[in-house]
Amino acid sequence: MQLSKDKLIDAYTRMKKIRVFEETMRDEFAKGTVPAFIHLYIGQEAIASGICVELNDNDTIASTHRGHGHCLAKNSDLERMTMEIFCRADGLCEGKGGSMHIADLSVGMLGANAIVGANAPIAVGAALRQRVMGENLVSAAFIGDGASNQGAVFEAMNLASVLKLPVLFVFENNGYAEFTGVDYHCGGGDIAGRAEGFGMPSYKLDGSDFFAVQEAAAEAVERARRGDGPSAIECYAKRWYGHFEGDPQHYRTKEELETIRKDSDPLKIFRQKVEDAGLVESSDLDTIDEDLLSQVTNAVEKAKNSPLPNVEELTTNVYEKGSY
Amino acid sequence: MTIKTYREAIIEAMILEMKRDEKVFVIGEDISGGRGCDDFEGEAAGGPMGLTQGLWDEFGAKRVIDTPISETAIMGAAAGAALSGLRPIAELMFSDFFGVCFDQIYNQAAKFRFMYGDQGATPLVIRTMIGAGIGCGPQHSQSPYSIFANIPGLKVVTPSNPYDAKGLLISSIRDNDPVIFCEHKALLGMDGEVPDDSYEVPLGKGKILKEGSDISIVAIGQMVGVVQNCIKNLEQKGISAEIIDPRSLSPFDDEMVYDSVEKTGRLLVLDESNPVCSFGSWITSMVSEEVFSSLKAPTKVLTPPHCPVPAAPNLEAAYLPDMETIIGASENLKNYT
Ligand SMILES: Cc1ncc(C[n+]2csc(CCOP(=O)(O)OP(=O)(O)O)c2C)c(N)n1
Numbered sequence: 110m111q112l113s114k115d116k117l118i119d120a121y122t123r124m125k126k127i128r129v130f131e132e133t134m135r136d137e138f139a140k141g142t143v144p145a146f147i148h149l150y151i152g153q154e155a156i157a158s159g160i161c162v163e164l165n166d167n168d169t170i171a172s173t174h175r176g177h178g179h180c181l182a183k184n185s186d187l188e189r190m191t192m193e194i195f196c197r198a199d200g201l202c203e204g205k206g207g208s209m210h211i212a213d214l215s216v217g218m219l220g221a222n223a224i225v226g227a228n229a230p231i232a233v234g235a236a237l238r239q240r241v242m243g244e245n246l247v248s249a250a251f252i253g254d255g256a257s258n259q260g261a262v263f264e265a266m267n268l269a270s271v272l273k274l275p276v277l278f279v280f281e282n283n284g285y286a287e288f289t290g291v292d293y294h295c296g297g298g299d300i301a302g303r304a305e306g307f308g309m310p311s312y313k314l315d316g317s318d319f320f321a322v323q324e325a326a327a328e329a330v331e332r333a334r335r336g337d338g339p340s341a342i343e344c345y346a347k348r349w350y351g352h353f354e355g356d357p358q359h360y361r362t363k364e365e366l367e368t369i370r371k372d373s374d375p376l377k378i379f380r381q382k383v384e385d386a387g388l389v390e391s392s393d394l395d396t397i398d399e400d401l402l403s404q405v406t407n408a409v410e411k412a413k414n415s416p417l418p419n420v421e422e423l424t425t426n427v428y429e430k431g432s433y
Numbered sequence: 434m435t436i437k438t439y440r441e442a443i444i445e446a447m448i449l450e451m452k453r454d455e456k457v458f459v460i461g462e463d464i465s466g467g468r469g470c471d472d473f474e475g476e477a478a479g480g481p482m483g484l485t486q487g488l489w490d491e492f493g494a495k496r497v498i499d500t501p502i503s504e505t506a507i508m509g510a511a512a513g514a515a516l517s518g519l520r521p522i523a524e525l526m527f528s529d530f531f532g533v534c535f536d537q538i539y540n541q542a543a544k545f546r547f548m549y550g551d552q553g554a555t556p557l558v559i560r561t562m563i564g565a566g567i568g569c570g571p572q573h574s575q576s577p578y579s580i581f582a583n584i585p586g587l588k589v590v591t592p593s594n595p596y597d598a599k600g601l602l603i604s605s606i607r608d609n610d611p612v613i614f615c616e617h618k619a620l621l622g623m624d625g626e627v628p629d630d631s632y633e634v635p636l637g638k639g640k641i642l643k644e645g646s647d648i649s650i651v652a653i654g655q656m657v658g659v660v661q662n663c664i665k666n667l668e669q670k671g672i673s674a675e676i677i678d679p680r681s682l683s684p685f686d687d688e689m690v691y692d693s694v695e696k697t698g699r700l701l702v703l704d705e706s707n708p709v710c711s712f713g714s715w716i717t718s719m720v721s722e723e724v725f726s727s728l729k730a731p732t733k734v735l736t737p738p739h740c741p742v743p744a745a746p747n748l749e750a751a752y753l754p755d756m757e758t759i760i761g762a763s764e765n766l767k768n769y770t
């Protein structure tokens with residue numbers, strides 16, 4: 110654990126922001142204020158944060174339907190992303206994308222994606238900037254255990270490997286693809302091992318441990334920047350809530366849920382580690398907690414009070430303005 | 434006669450056909466909702482929309498085949514199984530996902546009969562969910578049936594109510610060609626009278642839902658319900674509309690539409706697909722070619738505008754043709770001189 114205090118604070122802030130945000134969205138969904146289905150990231154905070162602390166704004170990520178955490182970890186604009194989830198005119202996507210399509214290109218967040226597995230080739234495409242333009246850049250795709258079975262993901266891994274592109278294939282094994290367990294849907298059971306078959310180094314680690322993720326990410330990012338090609342990082346961390354809000358979760362037991370929350374809380378684990386090592390004061394983190402709660406609460410209130418798009422906007426943004 | 438939902442009608446059709454013919458099986462993502470796991474103790478979810486609820490409990494894992502998220506493999510395996518004598522019902526959870534697996538549908542399944550000299554049949558049904566209206570956003574709300582209907586070798590059906598859903602699905606399963614069975618997500622909870630017994634609604638046969646003399650209105654899928662809600666308003670405005678639900682797009686009951694237009698002289702089509710090369714525009718072009726002399730007004734198609742389905746609820750509401758637009762268009766046709 111050789112991270113500076115600033116970096117630790119940064120890491121904690123990203124993780125906690127996701128937690129507070131998602132808990133707030135959960136409440137809002139229950140109140141009926143959210144216009145569509147949402148897929149919460151709680152339980153997996155350390156994955157997005159551990160990867161994204163190693164990236165900068167020029168680096169890119171391509172996300173999934175469970176994308177709120179990725180957006181926040183990549184420092185997408187909190188207020189405008191919240192507005193997007195509420196489908197407001199000033200949302201990042203002007204209200205046309207919603208929760209499953211939030212993108213913030215200004216920070217290299219290439220979009221949440223409602224087509225499972227589609228983001229992997231897109232991340233590979235962004236990485237081509239290294240080859241074509243000689244840019245210093247790394248591109249990461251977040252891929253669920255379920256998504257790992259898509260042909261597009263295999264093709265993307267092979268292409269990145271053949272072209273030695275700076276890509277991180279971050280597999281988020283949260284135990285389930287919708288209501289189907291990973292033990293059932295994943296042949297061979299070893300997602301990282303499959304990636305190795307494509308000739309890239311791979312990691313398999315505890316996705317509720319920020320430091321495990323971050324260390325692997327740091328190595329993989331360095332390798333990618335050097336021009337030594339892609340890596341795969343399989344992070345295991347179960348989601349705490351349903352596939353989407355409203356999922357009755359008949360496919361798992363209450364005990365399972367209790368155990369994950371008790372033993373695999375990424376925030377608790379992080380706090381314990383840094384406090385035990387005397388790296389950060391507990392009170393510093395408490396201050397962050399309070400601050401984030403007010404940031405998120407304000408963002409949600411602001412979003413809910415901001416206008417929906419004008420109906421005239423329905424047919425805009427299909428093509429470049431004035432070109433069609 | 435019992436009241437059932439559109440969803441229940443679909444499940445019942447599958448159960449009846451699976452009982453009748455052991456070659457019929459269902460394959461798709463999450464269709465047993467985790468039942469495949471060893472230590473699973475819950476209730477099989479039957480997919481996120483409950484459209485395969487109960488099938489696993491009745492028929493087990495041999496014929497209710499839950500798959501990984503691999504649409505190309507699912508559709509390809511279903512095509513291959515059909516070519517080899519089985520009768521698969523392959524579920525493509527949302528029709529938008531056809532983009533992931535279209536080769537297996539349109540280069541493979543659709544063409545086997547033609548390019549293999551009619552050596553074998555491809556009795557494949559692809560059940561898939563279409564449609565806007567419930568806030569699913571740009572990649573989960575499309576109605577690509579015009580694209581499917583464009584492909585020679587595919588049959589396409591768009592049930593608008595529980596009775597037709599059951600009868601059309603039974604016919605589709607018994608049919609010896611690939612059928613894309615488009616289930617509208619906004620209709621899944623719709624109630625209607627559905628006989629308990631097995632029955633077929635033939636592919637390629639439309640239905641006149643209401644006779645009328647001033648204007649023929651052909652409505653597809655969800656649009657059928659919308660136009661039915663307009664009947665009173667149209668009558669108040671002195672417009673007698675004949676309402677036709679084609680039920681199948683391919684094959685299409687063109688004779689029914691021609692006969693109707695010969696009577697009314699006016700045609701309005703309500704279609705949820707994208708406007709360019711929409712199925713509706715095909716209907717009007719056929720009518721213009723075949724019964725031109727009967728027309729008293731130009732034909733008219735109402736579709737959403739040329740844009741993806743937006744997430745924002747107010748934009749999505751504006752996206753779909755609504756009652757006001759339909760009534761206005763009908764008046765324009767009636768008053769055309
Ligand atoms: C191509 C495609 N197939 C199916 C779906 C429906 N779907 C949405 S999320 C999901 C499960 C994804 O599981 P996983 O990749 O493990 O991600 P998680 O939800 O666990 O984060 C499925 C099947 C989809 N959106 N896109």
Ligand SMILES: [Mg+2]
Nearest residue numbers: 253254285286
């Ligand atoms: Mg998963």
